[in-house]
Amino acid sequence: MGSEWAESTGVDYADNVKLIFKPCKLLIMINLAITFKRLKIVHIGAALAGTLLFLVPGISVAQQIDLLIKGGHVVDPKNKIDSKMDVAIVAGKIFKVAPNIPSQDAKKVVDASGLYVSPGLINMHTHVYAGSNVGFTDGTSSQLPDAFGPRAGITTVVDAGTSGWRTFPDFKSKVIDKSVTRVLAFLSIAGSGYSVDNAQENIDEMDVQKTVAMIKDNPGIITGVRIGRYDGTSWVPFDRASEAARISNLPLFVECHLPQYTLEDQLKRMRSGDIMTHAFENVSERMTVVDDKGKVRPFVLEAKKRGVLFDVGHGGGGFWFNQAIPAMKQGLLPNSFGTDEHRTSMNSGMKTMLNVMSKYLNLGMSVNDVIARGSWNAAQSIKREDLGNLSEGSVADIAVLSILPGKYGFVDSGNNKIEGNRKIEAELTVRAGRIIWDLNGLAATEFKL
Amino acid sequence: MEIQFRIIFLETLRNARKALPYLASIVLAVTSSLANAQEIDILLKGGHIIDPKNNINSKMDIAIAAGKIFRVAEDIPSNTAKNTIDVTGLYITPGIIDMHAHVLAPGRPHADAFSFRAGVTTIVDAGSTGWRNFPLYKSLTIDKAQTRILAFLNVIGSGMMSRFDEQDVNDMNPVMNANMISRLYPGLLVGVKSAHYWGDFTSVDKAVESGKLANVPVIVDFGEHTPSNSIESLFMKHFRPGDIFTHTFSEIQGGRESIVDEASRKVKPFVFAAQKRGIVFDVGHGAGAFNFNQAIPAFKQGFSPDVISTDLYQLSMNGAMKDMSNVMSKFLAIGMPLKDVILRSTWNPAKVIKRPDLGHLSVGAEADIAVFNLEKGNFGFMDVRRSKVIGTEKLEAQLTIRAGRVVWDLNGLSLPEWTMPITSN
Numbered sequence: 001m002g003s004e005w006a007e008s009t010g011v012d013y014a015d016n017v018k019l020i021f022k023p024c025k026l027l028i029m030i031n032l033a034i035t036f037k038r039l040k041i042v043h044i045g046a047a048l049a050g051t052l053l054f055l056v057p058g059i060s061v062a063q064q065i066d067l068l069i070k071g072g073h074v075v076d077p078k079n080k081i082d083s084k085m086d087v088a089i090v091a092g093k094i095f096k097v098a099p100n101i102p103s104q105d106a107k108k109v110v111d112a113s114g115l116y117v118s119p120g121l122i123n124m125h126t127h128v129y130a131g132s133n134v135g136f137t138d139g140t141s142s143q144l145p146d147a148f149g150p151r152a153g154i155t156t157v158v159d160a161g162t163s164g165w166r167t168f169p170d171f172k173s174k175v176i177d178k179s180v181t182r183v184l185a186f187l188s189i190a191g192s193g194y195s196v197d198n199a200q201e202n203i204d205e206m207d208v209q210k211t212v213a214m215i216k217d218n219p220g221i222i223t224g225v226r227i228g229r230y231d232g233t234s235w236v237p238f239d240r241a242s243e244a245a246r247i248s249n250l251p252l253f254v255e256c257h258l259p260q261y262t263l264e265d266q267l268k269r270m271r272s273g274d275i276m277t278h279a280f281e282n283v284s285e286r287m288t289v290v291d292d293k294g295k296v297r298p299f300v301l302e303a304k305k306r307g308v309l310f311d312v313g314h315g316g317g318g319f320w321f322n323q324a325i326p327a328m329k330q331g332l333l334p335n336s337f338g339t340d341e342h343r344t345s346m347n348s349g350m351k352t353m354l355n356v357m358s359k360y361l362n363l364g365m366s367v368n369d370v371i372a373r374g375s376w377n378a379a380q381s382i383k384r385e386d387l388g389n390l391s392e393g394s395v396a397d398i399a400v401l402s403i404l405p406g407k408y409g410f411v412d413s414g415n416n417k418i419e420g421n422r423k424i425e426a427e428l429t430v431r432a433g434r435i436i437w438d439l440n441g442l443a444a445t446e447f448k449l
Numbered sequence: 450m451e452i453q454f455r456i457i458f459l460e461t462l463r464n465a466r467k468a469l470p471y472l473a474s475i476v477l478a479v480t481s482s483l484a485n486a487q488e489i490d491i492l493l494k495g496g497h498i499i500d501p502k503n504n505i506n507s508k509m510d511i512a513i514a515a516g517k518i519f520r521v522a523e524d525i526p527s528n529t530a531k532n533t534i535d536v537t538g539l540y541i542t543p544g545i546i547d548m549h550a551h552v553l554a555p556g557r558p559h560a561d562a563f564s565f566r567a568g569v570t571t572i573v574d575a576g577s578t579g580w581r582n583f584p585l586y587k588s589l590t591i592d593k594a595q596t597r598i599l600a601f602l603n604v605i606g607s608g609m610m611s612r613f614d615e616q617d618v619n620d621m622n623p624v625m626n627a628n629m630i631s632r633l634y635p636g637l638l639v640g641v642k643s644a645h646y647w648g649d650f651t652s653v654d655k656a657v658e659s660g661k662l663a664n665v666p667v668i669v670d671f672g673e674h675t676p677s678n679s680i681e682s683l684f685m686k687h688f689r690p691g692d693i694f695t696h697t698f699s700e701i702q703g704g705r706e707s708i709v710d711e712a713s714r715k716v717k718p719f720v721f722a723a724q725k726r727g728i729v730f731d732v733g734h735g736a737g738a739f740n741f742n743q744a745i746p747a748f749k750q751g752f753s754p755d756v757i758s759t760d761l762y763q764l765s766m767n768g769a770m771k772d773m774s775n776v777m778s779k780f781l782a783i784g785m786p787l788k789d790v791i792l793r794s795t796w797n798p799a800k801v802i803k804r805p806d807l808g809h810l811s812v813g814a815e816a817d818i819a820v821f822n823l824e825k826g827n828f829g830f831m832d833v834r835r836s837k838v839i840g841t842e843k844l845e846a847q848l849t850i851r852a853g854r855v856v857w858d859l860n861g862l863s864l865p866e867w868t869m870p871i872t873s874n
């Protein structure tokens with residue numbers, strides 16, 4: 001690990017833009033107009049000199065695009081773009097999305113011909129409070145966000161309640177503040193988060209005021225309140241989580257392992273915008289969304305109609321074809337593709353978020369729809385409308401994806417396999433204008449001795 | 450079949466006295482064929498096996514029973530196996546050994562998150578911990594992982610906690626280090642690490658002293674001496690044959706001396722002599738230690754590293770390194786033949802760390818196996834200076850088996866296809 005002189009995984013584009021290229025072009029044109037007017041008069045030489053003076057900085061100003069992603073097919077569901085366009089990045093932000101942005105205006109050009117250019121993906125269900133304790137909270141079951149994010153086109157992960165009001169500050173300083181990937185979090189109503197001891201069962205630790213206060217102190221970073229892992233019959237934990245979410249005007253994120261609550265009662269208590277994860281699980285501790293006859297249960301459809309959102313939350317046990325396929329046919333689609341990435345799920349049928357997205361692509365969902373649910377839909381559900389899109393001025397979080405044709409197998413949590421002919425792969429991932437993943441050296445220069 | 454055998458068996462019993470020798474041979478045949486039918490858990494059929502230790506590089510089947518390699522042969526019948534996996538068109542190799550990674554201690558990438566998806570079944574941690582803290586991280590990491598994790602023990606008692614700790618000559622204790630290796634964790638601790646030392650040869654010499662006591666190799670990251678020390682002196686005077694020089698293809702302006710001369714781009718003559726002497730050259734790619742302008746001239750002039758490894762850690766994982774199969778593919782791209790790449794990622798590292806039970810597919814060995822697809826296309830491979838070479842082949846781990854268990858199955862090769870059950874309304 002020596003030679004640890006940090007590799008330049010990308011140019012830091014953040015702070016070297018002083019002038020902007022559009023207004024300057026305008027100035028040049030005005031100057032030219034004046035020049036032509038003056039042609040009638042005698043001061044031609046002076047006018048030309050003035051033009052040159054403007055043109056020279058004009059040329060150098062035109063070079064101010066830090067990174068130009070050229071020739072790709074842009075899918076930006078928020079802005080209803082689904083066509084061949086170029087994307088220019090300046091100072092870590094999206095500067096321009098348009099056809100044929102000239103290459104000579106850019107310091108670095110990446111040829112994305114044949115590739116899709118999408119907003120950086122958002123993984124709605126992860127466990128990234130990695131540490132050295134047993135279990136998830138500050139534990140060895142959680143994963144480093146940077147270990148699986150960049151290589152899957154992910155620029156934002158949302159931690160699913162691995163921390164609570166007691167443990168969030170530690171989580172923030174250890175992981176959130178140190179990761180290249182943007183880390184957001186649902187806060188567990190249990191003060192300790194998702195620890196393996198009985199602390200998370202202790203109702204006294206489920207403090208609405210302290211949860212709300214922690215959310216208030218971390219606006220935009222804490223994106224909702226999570227309820228999960230409670231074995232009792234009391235509805236107090238659920239109701240407190242829901243209350244803290246309501247006060248904070250954020251969604252309630254309902255995870256699993258609530259064996260005493262019926263699915264119907266959970267959904268009834270959920271408001272529009274609340275999120276049910278592990279939507280398509282088929283395990284003993286929760287009723288399935290699809291009944292034995294292959295029909296989506298009416299109260300599930302009713303909840304969906306009211307605006308309850310469903311997240312995949314694939315994990316090791318949370319995704320079954322005998323749920324997801326009939327549900328899809330009957331209109332119950334996931335709003336986001338949370339992977340529930342952790343120690344035991346990562347090498348199972350889940351693998352990566354792109355693998356989960358590829359499953360839906362092969363089940364018949366369109367590329368546009370898959371990308372929408374992997375970016376803009378997810379961003380809206382956590383009230384971070386600044387993310388998941390390529391609007392000019394947004395932070396430049398971008399995924400450049402290839403869709404590989406071939407013969408692929410996709411496996412669910414019951415080790416059932418379906419075959420497919422397309423697979424999504426991340427070629428390039430850009431976070432705040434910086435390249436954080438480059439599979440084939442798209443942005444690299446060819447080696448010469 | 451069983452009934453037929455039973456009849457033969459009974460008839461034979463009647464003539465037992467006359468036919469005692471026949472009886473014996475029939476009993477043997479019956480038991481062995483029954484055992485065959487019952488014992489093969491997984492049969493990988495139709496693949497091309499590359500097993501450098503056993504000089505196999507041809508189409509063969511491989512049978513696994515009770516977590517071990519049961520048989521390697523042409524055309525092993527499918528009906529003798531509980532689960533037959535069709536691996537036609539794929540390469541079967543011993544489970545890959547990544548001899549240089551950092552997976553112990555908090556904040557490190559998880560071994561299991563990078564190993565199986567790259568065909569790796571054994572990771573050797575390169576000195577993240579020392580004798581003071583290895584037992585703690587063993588219990589936190591090694592004991593919980595599915596990947597086999599071995600380790601070099603840092604000559605510094607506290608391991609790689611900070612660059613300043615690593616300069617503490619008073620914390621280099623060869624006796625404590627050697628005792629932990631050879632008395633407490635033999636086979637699990639496979640060598641001694643010396644790294645990041647800013648001074649003279651003290652750190653190397655202390656590591657070698659421990660290596661002698663424990664009879665294990667030392668692995669040296671010679672990266673940060675100011676001013677830099679002579680690598681010729683390291684190879685020829687301080688190292689024993691079998692000791693390991695890592696970050697072989699590093700080139701840092703004003704930093705550690707390179708193996709390829711920066712002006713002439715010629716491999717320094719003593720480098721060949723050192724390899725001949727038995728010094729082991731390890732890739733240890735990392736975030737800053739793999740330069741094409743070292744690796745390519747070296748390879749063209751006949752110098753190959755003995756071991757291919759990643760130096761996986763937080764800063765290297767998303768850069769040019771990526772994972773073990775990417776680093777292996779990089780060597781394919783610069784012209785190394787596939788069988789040589791596999792040798793340097795299986796049997797060679799097994800020998801270097803004195804674990805001859807690993808890195809091959811001999812009958813009786815633990816069934817650690819990788820099944821690769823050699824993808825064809827145009828792939829870019831970067832070095833740490835972000836220059837790239839284009840290759841036409843890339844290794845992709847399709848299936849990884851650890852001690853007879855499928856631990857990675859990219860496309861569900863080992864699983865039957867699912868069809869939607871027909872439901873009535």
